[in-house]
Structure formats: structure tokens, C-alpha cells
Amino acid sequence: MLRVIVVGAGINGVTAAIELRKRGHKVVLVDPGPLPHPLAASTDISKAVRVAYGADEEYAALAERSIPLWRKWNEEFGVELYHEVGFLFLRRQAMQPGDFEYESLKVLERRGHKVERIDS
Known part of the structure; x- marks a missing residue:
């Protein structure tokens, strides 16, 4: 089991953290926030x-x-x-x-x- 820090909670960071956790690794996801960020490209309606x-x-x-x-x-x-x-x-x-x-x-x-x- 790895201990992993994922920096950045955009779509790539969140996806990486979820998949690493599913594989049994300890994961910490860090981001200056807020989550989800209101200006993030991955959170608007037109994805x-x-x-x-x-x-x-x-x-x-x-x-x-x-x-x-x-x-x-x-x-x-x-x-x-x-x-x-x-x-x-x-x-x-x-x-x-x-x-x-x-x-x-x-x-x-x-x-x-x-x-x-x-x-x-």
C-alpha cells in the first residue's frame, strides 16, 4: 500500500484520488479550495x-x-x-x-x- 498526496482537486486530481483509493492506497487530496471551485471548467454545465x-x-x-x-x-x-x-x-x-x-x-x-x- 502506498501513501499518496494528490495536489489539485480538479477533475484529474479527484479522479486520480478516487482510483488510487479503490486500489487500497492511502490518499490525501489537497487543494486551496473551495471544492468544487465555482470557476472550474469541469464543474460548469456544458461539459x-x-x-x-x-x-x-x-x-x-x-x-x-x-x-x-x-x-x-x-x-x-x-x-x-x-x-x-x-x-x-x-x-x-x-x-x-x-x-x-x-x-x-x-x-x-x-x-x-x-x-x-x-x-x-
């Missing part, structure tokens, strides 16, 4: 878990791995922290190779995600 990260397939894979963990947290904490609702990209111009949306679409398709493309 999203998405797999679309342009051509960055490694980051997409990391995001995919996080989704089952969010579902598990919903069960563990008895609160729906994660809501699956899908997402929408809007563009004025046609997508082209190199564009964020185009590369995201290609990665999502390669990784087997259901993608619907609508054109006007």
Missing part, C-alpha cells in the same frame, strides 16, 4: 465527453475508454453524472481533408462509431 478530436486517434481511443468509466461512476455514486446525448457538427463550407470535422469523421468511421452525415 462533454466526445470521441471527435480531429485526426488524433490516440486521444479518441482514450475518450472511448472513459465512457464505460463514466457509466460506472453513475452507478457507484447513484447520480447521473454522465448523460449520453450525441453531438452535432455544423459547417458553412464543405469538409475537406485536414479540416477538424473531416478528420474527426474519418476517425469515428474507422473506429466503428455510428455517424450520420446530413447535407443541405
Whole structure:
């Protein structure tokens, strides 16, 4: 068993502390507070878990791995922290190779995600 001090109680620090504690380690989480911080990016209403990260397939894979963990947290904490609702990209111009949306679409398709493309 390790004795661990996690500095910073943002989403990464809190997640690290929870997971270390689950593994049986003694954990102290320190932050100048207040918790949750009212200006923290992870506490506002517009958070999203998405797999679309342009051509960055490694980051997409990391995001995919996080989704089952969010579902598990919903069960563990008895609160729906994660809501699956899908997402929408809007563009004025046609997508082209190199564009964020185009590369995201290609990665999502390669990784087997259901993608619907609508054109006007």
C-alpha cells in the first residue's frame, strides 16, 4: 500500500484520488479550495465527453475508454453524472481533408462509431 498526496482537486486530481483509493492506497487530496471551485471548467454545465478530436486517434481511443468509466461512476455514486446525448457538427463550407470535422469523421468511421452525415 502506498501513501499518496494528490495536489489539485480538479477533475484529474479527484479522479486520480478516487482510483488510487479503490486500489487500497492511502490518499490525501489537497487543494486551496473551495471544492468544487465555482470557476472550474469541469464543474460548469456544458461539459462533454466526445470521441471527435480531429485526426488524433490516440486521444479518441482514450475518450472511448472513459465512457464505460463514466457509466460506472453513475452507478457507484447513484447520480447521473454522465448523460449520453450525441453531438452535432455544423459547417458553412464543405469538409475537406485536414479540416477538424473531416478528420474527426474519418476517425469515428474507422473506429466503428455510428455517424450520420446530413447535407443541405
